[in-house]
Amino acid sequence: MKIPPVKGTRDFYPQDMAVRNWIIDGWKKASIRNGFEEYDGPIFEYLDMYRIKSGDEIVQQLFSLTDRGGRELAIRPEITPTLARMVNQQINSLPKPIKWFSVPRLCRAERPQKGRLREFFQWNIDIIGVDDVLADAEVIFTTVDYLQSIGLTHRDVQVKISSRKLLAEGLRNIGVPEDKFNSLYILLDKHAKLSPETFKEELSKQTGDTSIVDKLIMLMRSTTILEACNILGLNPNADPAAQELAHLDDILQTMGVGQYCTLCPSIVRGLAYYTGIVFEVHELFGSLRAICGGGRFDNLLHDFGGPSIPATGMGMGDCVLEILLRERGLIPEAIMGRKLDYFVALADKTLTKEVYTVVAKLRSKGYSANFSYKPLSGLSKQLKEASEQNAKKCIIIGDEFKTGDIVIKDMTTGQQQTVNFEEFLASPKPSSQ
Numbered sequence: 548m549k550i551p552p553v554k555g556t557r558d559f560y561p562q563d564m565a566v567r568n569w570i571i572d573g574w575k576k577a578s579i580r581n582g583f584e585e586y587d588g589p590i591f592e593y594l595d596m597y598r599i600k601s602g603d604e605i606v607q608q609l610f611s612l613t614d615r616g617g618r619e620l621a622i623r624p625e626i627t628p629t630l631a632r633m634v635n636q637q638i639n640s641l642p643k644p645i646k647w648f649s650v651p652r653l654c655r656a657e658r659p660q661k662g663r664l665r666e667f668f669q670w671n672i673d674i675i676g677v678d679d680v681l682a683d684a685e686v687i688f689t690t691v692d693y694l695q696s697i698g699l700t701h702r703d704v705q706v707k708i709s710s711r712k713l714l715a716e717g718l719r720n721i722g723v724p725e726d727k728f729n730s731l732y733i734l735l736d737k738h739a740k741l742s743p744e745t746f747k748e749e750l751s752k753q754t755g756d757t758s759i760v761d762k763l764i765m766l767m768r769s770t771t772i773l774e775a776c777n778i779l780g781l782n783p784n785a786d787p788a789a790q791e792l793a794h795l796d797d798i799l800q801t802m803g804v805g806q807y808c809t810l811c812p813s814i815v816r817g818l819a820y821y822t823g824i825v826f827e828v829h830e831l832f833g834s835l836r837a838i839c840g841g842g843r844f845d846n847l848l849h850d851f852g853g854p855s856i857p858a859t860g861m862g863m864g865d866c867v868l869e870i871l872l873r874e875r876g877l878i879p880e881a882i883m884g885r886k887l888d889y890f891v892a893l894a895d896k897t898l899t900k901e902v903y904t905v906v907a908k909l910r911s912k913g914y915s916a917n918f919s920y921k922p923l924s925g926l927s928k929q930l931k932e933a934s935e936q937n938a939k940k941c942i943i944i945g946d947e948f949k950t951g952d953i954v955i956k957d958m959t960t961g962q963q964q965t966v967n968f969e970e971f972l973a974s975p976k977p978s979s980q
């Protein structure tokens with residue numbers, strides 16, 4: 548019986564693994580460059596943790612299980628609740644501000660589609676303990692820093708920024724009851740995926756008021772904060788959330804990433820815990836889903852039984868990013884394939900065991916080295932194997948080895964040199980190898 552892979556999962560063959568590692572390596576480097584420290588948590592948590600604050604949408608997508616002790620658990624669909632739990636646990640001893648990053652493997656029982664799977668990797672960066680829009684700017688700057696480092700320009704991607712605070716103030720102003728906010732956020736977040744008719748119908752169901760429905764439709768079409776304030780009856784020059792957005796925009800310009808950023812009132816975010824600045828990165832032209840999303844979640848630590856501590860951060864999945872990078876031809880060819888410093892080939896049939904000794908010594912010196920499992924097949928077949936394995940150089944064990952010498956063949960230039968093996972081993976290993 549042939550067993551297929553589970554729907555929405557991926558098998559990582561070596562060439563896929565090379566891309567995954569390259570993406571994750573870039574995330575980690577960008578995090579470290581921007582002053583973040585790495586953390587991780589368990590792959591499953593109590594189901595209730597997600598029920599408390601992630602919002603209905605994510606709870607419906609949980610892979611959950613009951614353990615032998617009858618405890619209800621869920622595989623993590625995101626790491627932000629784990630982060631809040633971990634920080635709360637050691638809140639008094641952790642130096643603040645906390646700037647942490649993580650690259651968890653996550654599972655969501657979503658309908659698999661382009662860029663959305665049931666298992667994926669997600670880069671998270673979060674800053675905890677800073678009640679200043681500067682922290683939101685740092686999160687956005689780090690995100691852009693990574694995108695820039697892999698060759699995505701402001702003509703490829705844009706950070707679209709808005710404010711949940713502004714939206715909440717506006718909703719109150721136009722008469723939406725507070726208990727409707729969370730379900731409205733999920734609906735507004737989905738507006739681009741729904742037909743205009745369905746969106747209007749759903750809005751009517753939730754609010755039951757045509758004037759509110761019309762205003763929310765206009766809001767989702769608005770392109771500036773000024774326009775959004777007018778629709779929601781807010782004064783852009785006095786409203787604190789509008790002022791905060793303007794200040795953030797100013798910092799981002801000063802940091803030199805202004806070209807990548809646009810204030811965009813139709814960004815809402817689906818998760819329930821956001822409280823202030825929210826943002827998503829989208830490709831500028833095209834129909835891919837969001838590349839990343841994040842924002843401020845000032846109440847989450849308190850909601851999880853900790854003190855009131857402000858927090859902000861973002862999560863970027865590997866799926867949409869990889870599709871985009873492939874489309875733009877931005878995945879370097881050089882990351883593919885095995886990386887081998889030396890391939891040790893046998894030229895004298897009496898020296899088979901010496902090949903094993905040489906390979907073992909090379910490896911313990913820190914070089915990557917392989918040899919043929921069929922050394923008696925002849926030198927040319929072994930050299931072919933060496934180039935198939937991307938070996939930079941080939942060490943040939945022939946007659947010279949009887950006096951301690953090896954022949955080193957450069958696989959790119961074809962040049963050969965004879966050197967004493969013990970002297971070669973005693974010399975310092977070049978840093979590029």
Ligand code: HAM
Pocket residue numbers: 624625626627655657662663664665666667669671672673818837838839840841842844859860861862863864865866867
């Ligand atoms: P999120 O919007 O649910 O936010 O996910 C953030 C990103 O994760 C998405 O933009 C996408 O790149 C990726 N993603 C989400 N679901 C899937 C999926 N099914 N398949 C592939 N990629 C996916 C969060 O998770 C927040 N916890 C982020 C955050 C961190 N906010 C503050 N700190």
